[in-house]
Amino acid sequence: MVGHFRQLNKDGTVMFYELITIVEEGGSLAYRLKHFNADLTGWEEKGKVVSFPLIERKGDRLDFSGLVYERTGKNTMTASVTVKEGGKTETLTFRFRRKG
Incomplete structure (x- = not known):
């Protein structure tokens, strides 16, 4: 894909x-x-x-070694990833919705 x-x-x-x-x-x-x-x-x-x-699949949640995609509704999903930069760790979350 x-x-x-x-x-x-x-x-x-x-x-x-x-x-x-x-x-x-x-x-x-x-x-x-x-x-x-x-x-x-x-x-x-x-x-x-x-x-x-891919390290885990649980229902509508796929964990690609810390990059997680999860279907949260019929037309929505989230992606979250933990990034390390300059000694700081931060989790970024992206929310998606089906267009149209």
């Missing part, structure tokens, strides 16, 4: 992009992604990806 994510700044300009695949790996799934700046320069080294192996 292939997807993308776009994070916007408050003024509506692009902060960064992610290209995403969910692939079969070792008899399970893995969520893989590459980050790109607004000018499409990559964050990761060429040939490298960030990979989150």
Whole structure:
């Protein structure tokens, strides 16, 4: 499965992009992604990806090693990820709703 994510700044300009695949790996799934700046320069080294192996599935909740997707309603879901930056740990939560 292939997807993308776009994070916007408050003024509506692009902060960064992610290209995403969910692939079969070792008899399970893995969520893989590459980050790109607004000018499409990559964050990761060429040939490298960030990979989150699936570690738990419980009902409508998928935990890809700390990157958690959960269906919260018929047309809604959340994604949360814990990031470490500058010695701080923060959990970011994104709320999605089906359009149309």
